[in-house]
Amino acid sequence: MFGLERIRRRLRREQPGIQGSPLEIGGRSIIDHIAPSGLFLELDYFHFSTTEYGRVWFVEDWPERLGLTYLHDIYSFPGNLRVSIFVRPLDPRLVLQSVKRELTQLRAQRLSGQQEGKIPDYGVIATERSTEEVLRKLQEERAPILLVSFYVCLFARSLDELNKASRQLEELFLDAGVRAHRAMAKQEAGIISMLPLGVNLLNQARNMDSHALGAMFPFVSSDYLAPRGHFMGINRANGTLVTMDIFEEENTNLITVGNMGSGKSMFLKYQVEQAVITGTRCMVIDLEGEFRPLCMDLGGTYLELSTAAEHKMNVLDINPEDRDPLTEGYYDFLGWLEVALRERRGEPSLSAREKNLVDTTYKEAMAGAGVQQEDPSTWRTPPPTLSTWYQVLRERGTPDADELAERIARYAVGLLAEAFDCQTNVTIDSSLVVFDLKDVPDELKPVRVRQIQSFIWSNVLREMRPTLVIVDEAWWLLQDLETARDLSAMARRFRKRYAGLWLSTQHAEDFARNTDAEFIRDTASVVLLFAQNPSAIPLLEGRFALSGAETRELVVLHPGEALLLTRHHRIPLYIAVPKERYPLYTTKPQEVIAFREGGGESK
Structure with a gap:
């Protein structure tokens, strides 16, 4: 065990000018109050x-x-990790002499082997080429050669946690080909070298050029700031704001994947609110009825589509703005029939x-209505x-027409006629339209x-x-072939129509x-x-080319x-x-009840 006093003495030996600092013996400063009272040193940890x-x-x-991926994995390691880098330039004249001498020795070794008829040593040849490249950079580009010390410190709340995280970190070093060692019996020197004092007591260094050094600095988390974009969140790596204009992306489609309660719906609702405020029209297919409070607060149009709801949509509607409304309307109606008359999922109806x-x-039927x-x-x-249309089928009087009329009867003249045999009374005048399917029976949801x-x-x-x-x-929609096909068509064609498709799933x-x-x-x-x-990590890792650090982080996100x-x-x-x-935004039952009782829910 040793206390702050030993660090004082160590620093005074390394930096004599520190005598007049607040660390002087007998002085009491804020450092003395916040510093730990003591430090226990073991062979390879403290x-x-x-x-x-x-x-x-x-x-x-x-x-x-x-590769930058490995550096990113190290810097983004899912633990309390600190990195300390010391850089000291070397005398270019001495470096140039040393490189020339090494290159001469390598060439002599290769030529000697050739004269003796030996099989070429490709390791020597590769080293000769890399040394020659270093010499070229020194002479042509005058690239400086630097002596770089790279130290890593990992913190944990228990020895077991430290050992487990250490094994993961050392596996990462091994995968990257980085030769890293625990500072055996030098943890004290390592601690001081990690402090922002500019004191390198470990003195473990490796030479490299400025290009390699530039790639090593941990500024790998890029900023994303679109002046006219929506606020997406805060960059957890550097604390900067992240804003994005989805309509400036390659396409306007977005997907979110995450466990229940991870924050997906919260994110979507916040994005909807920003979009509506900035003039973007939003149409939400709400399977659980979660968007009602937000829709009412923003003055949107909330459409309940249960079988007895007042909002109606005619399955035979046409769009008069289409180039060929009846043909487009026919295919829409045919697609609806395919879903409504289907007896088994995946089979043609x-x-x-x-x-x-x-x-x-x-x-x-269209001609009879005057269209x-x-x-x-x-x-x-x-x-x-x-x-x-049902009556037209009946009037045909053929076996095929009668059979088709029987199959569609429950929608046209049966119990479901109130929901499906109607003229459209829905208009979209607001920037936010929510289609509520919460009270629609599962059998009718695809319809x-x-x-x-x-x-x-x-x-x-x-x-x-x-x-x-x-x-x-x-x-729910992706598992159904017909609805998935429709969503896929939106994903393909929306970009040219100034629209985007956003999907969320668990x-x-x-x-x-x-x-x-x-x-x-x-x-x-x-x-x-x-x-x-x-269990989801292997699939995600392959689908989205995730790094090791990213996959490890996904299982511990809050x-x-x-x-x-x-x-x-x-x-x-x-x-x-x-x-x-x-x-x-919240959908937690206990929070919803608490806000309602406290008057917190908006009208």
Whole structure:
């Protein structure tokens, strides 16, 4: 054990000028009050108390080539890690003489072997080439040669935790080809070398040029600041603000993946609010009814789509702004029928003969309502409803028509007619529209979602305006082939329509359920990974090319922390939301009840 006094004496020996500093014997300063009372030194670690342990390493040698990924892994190691770097320039004349002498020896060794007929030693040849390159840089570029000391100190709350983290760090060194050693019996010197005093007591150094040194500095967490973008969060590596203009990205699609309660919905709600305030239109498919408080607060349009809801959408609607409204409307209606009449997921619900029947009866129903394909003046005429098309089938009187009418009867004239046999009474005048599917039976959700997607397409195509389509808990839609296909079409075509698709789900495998889900994942220009279960790490690591440090961090992230991935940036993010808006964002039942009872929920 030794106290602050031994550090004083050590520093006085190394730096005599420190005599007049506040560390002088007998002086009491703030340093004396905040410093630990003592330090316990062991062979290869130290500790201040039973809950404060540490260990120091020094790097003896670096590989000839070290990728930035490995450096990033070291600097981003998921633990309380400190790095200390000492740099001392060497006399260029002495270095030049030494390099010339070494190059001469290497060439002589190679030529001697050739004269004796020996097999070439490729290790010597490689060393000769690298030495020759160093000599060229010294003479042509006048690149300085530096003596660099690189020390690492790891802190933990217990010896077991320190040993476990040490093994992980040493495995990382090994993978990177870095030759690092614990400072055996030199932990005291290591501690002082880690302090911001400019005192290098370990004196373990390796020479390198300025280019290699420049790549070693831990400024690897790049800033991301778009002047006209939305606030995404705070960079956990350097504390800077991260703002992004999604419409300036390669495409406008974004996906978030994370455990339940990790902060995905909180992030989406904050982004929705910023988008609405800045004039971007948002359409939210809300499977759980979580966006109602925010929608009401922002004056948005909240559409409840249960079977008895007052909001109605006609499945035979057409968009008069389309180049060919009846043809586009036919395919929308056919897609809805495919979902509504499907008996087993993944199996076709309409035969080729039935599709031909839908074609002819669709045109007949439209003509009966006064909508003519060749007359644009009729395209704004109210289209027929589902019961009208049902009657056209009945009037055909053929076995195929009767069978198709029987299959659609429950939607057209049965118990579900109130929800599906209707004219549209929904208009989009606000910047925020939320489609609430919370009270829709699971059996009918794909049918409703198909309606919503057709409705969104019509409104996105009708007006060129910045638009975000957001789906929270998207796993439900991705597992269904038809809805996944529609989402994939949005992901493909939205960029040219000034729109973006944002999806959120709990499991990475949701984006591997089918080819359309994979397309959405692979084309998203922005990915946010929140806290993950260890079992999900191998899939994420392969899908998003995560480094070892990134994968280790994902399993220990706290709520509101995430990893932001773009084409050119990888940023550890903390999503900070305004405190006064928190009651509108939270979905924790106990918090929702508390805010309601305390009057905290907005109207």
